[in-house]
Amino acid sequence: MHKKLLIPGPTEVSQEILNEQTHPMISHRDKEFVELYTGITTKIGRYFELPSEVKPTVTTSSGTLWFDIVGRSIVQKKALACVNGAFSQRCAETLRACGKQTDFLEVEWGKAVKPEMIAEKLDSNEYDTLTVCHNESSTGVRNPIAEIGKIVKENYPNIIYAVDAVSSMAGDKTLPTEIGCDIIFASTQKCFALPPGLAVALVNDKAIERAKEVPNRGTYTDMVEIFEFEKKHQTPFTPCIPLLYALNKRMDLLLDETYSRVYQRHLHMAQYTQQWAKKHFEMFPEAGYESITVSCIKNTQSKNVKELNQKLGEKGYMISNGYDKLADKTFRIGHMGEWNLQGIKEIISLIDSIWGL
Numbered sequence: 001m002h003k004k005l006l007i008p009g010p011t012e013v014s015q016e017i018l019n020e021q022t023h024p025m026i027s028h029r030d031k032e033f034v035e036l037y038t039g040i041t042t043k044i045g046r047y048f049e050l051p052s053e054v055k056p057t058v059t060t061s062s063g064t065l066w067f068d069i070v071g072r073s074i075v076q077k078k079a080l081a082c083v084n085g086a087f088s089q090r091c092a093e094t095l096r097a098c099g100k101q102t103d104f105l106e107v108e109w110g111k112a113v114k115p116e117m118i119a120e121k122l123d124s125n126e127y128d129t130l131t132v133c134h135n136e137s138s139t140g141v142r143n144p145i146a147e148i149g150k151i152v153k154e155n156y157p158n159i160i161y162a163v164d165a166v167s168s169m170a171g172d173k174t175l176p177t178e179i180g181c182d183i184i185f186a187s188t189q190k191c192f193a194l195p196p197g198l199a200v201a202l203v204n205d206k207a208i209e210r211a212k213e214v215p216n217r218g219t220y221t222d223m224v225e226i227f228e229f230e231k232k233h234q235t236p237f238t239p240c241i242p243l244l245y246a247l248n249k250r251m252d253l254l255l256d257e258t259y260s261r262v263y264q265r266h267l268h269m270a271q272y273t274q275q276w277a278k279k280h281f282e283m284f285p286e287a288g289y290e291s292i293t294v295s296c297i298k299n300t301q302s303k304n305v306k307e308l309n310q311k312l313g314e315k316g317y318m319i320s321n322g323y324d325k326l327a328d329k330t331f332r333i334g335h336m337g338e339w340n341l342q343g344i345k346e347i348i349s350l351i352d353s354i355w356g357l
């Protein structure tokens with residue numbers, strides 16, 4: 001039996017979207033491709049209200065490629081990487097693996113990264129790049145990226161501010177102009193509710209200009225090349241065309257629902273889940289910084305999550321245990337993409353009946 005996914009990604013993909021991937025193949029250098037790709041980037045631009053200096057691009061990769069792109073194409077001398085969970089840790093380590101000096105601004109898992117912590121570090125004038133994870137899927141913490149962006153824009157105009165919005169973009173608030181970021185990226189298997197395999201990134205001219213000054217950008221990670229091809233409405237390398245058809249459809253659906261209603265839907269699912277979690281358990285993130293796409297719940301009753309998932313599986317659902325060092329201490333419910341409040345109520349009432357809550 002197919003298990004409907006309420007894990008922090010991949011999330012459930014509708015049949016309508018799956019069907020989009022069965023179009024006959026086209027050449028990625030043909031006019032038909034240019035039309036498809038122009039349609040997608042135009043719709044991304046409308047959905048995320050992009051001004052002319054912010055360009056969208058779609059890479060055939062999972063989101064992690066963008067850690068490498070930031071490492072290879074953006075960091076000049078030294079980066080400050082905010083680390084408050086497993087994914088931001090991986091981002092920080094990737095920058096180092098790209099051979100770039102990187103300081104880790106480490107914050108306890110479960111706590112958010114605050115603007116004043118960043119300002120204290122950036123005041124040293126050592127850094128040219130800042131990375132922050134918007135929605136730490138490992139801890140369910142939602143970092144205040146717009147407040148951070150405000151201080152970066154006002155006080156450190158030469159910094160390139162890159163945001164990992166892998167598990168929040170197209171669910172939570174991620175308008176580049178509201179955040180004041182220079183780069184923001186996401187994977188398609190999360191809130192975009194597509195199969196894995198593409199990443200969507202929104203990048204401003206300032207970041208593209210920076211990349212031109214950074215040597216040894218690699219090939220797949222060369223951001224300058226990516227945006228040279230964007231001018232022709234193409235990608236530098238052969239993209240996953242079936243997924244692009246699916247993304248084209250997804251952008252139609254997102255535009256129909258509208259950005260603000262998509263956000264409200266995710267907020268309502270999160271609020272319902274949090275209310276339930278607080279009644280029986282505790283939320284893992286510090287109060288006020290809870291993700292609206294992934295709820296990370298402290299397993300204060302030491303319930304058996306593996307057994308729960310087996311029973312949920314028999315009913316056709318799957319949630320997630322904790323991540324990494326939180327594996328046994330927490331469990332996570334991913335409420336993103338196509339899910340709605342009704343679906344979340346159903347799964348929670350099933351959990352209630354299995355656990356006798």
Ligand SMILES: Cc1ncc(COP(=O)(O)O)c(C=O)c1O
Pocket residue numbers: 008009062063064065087088133135136137138164165166167187
């Ligand atoms: C916040 C965050 N960043 C990065 C990643 C890595 O994304 P991908 O698996 O698409 O490379 C994930 C995956 O779960 C994530 O949740």
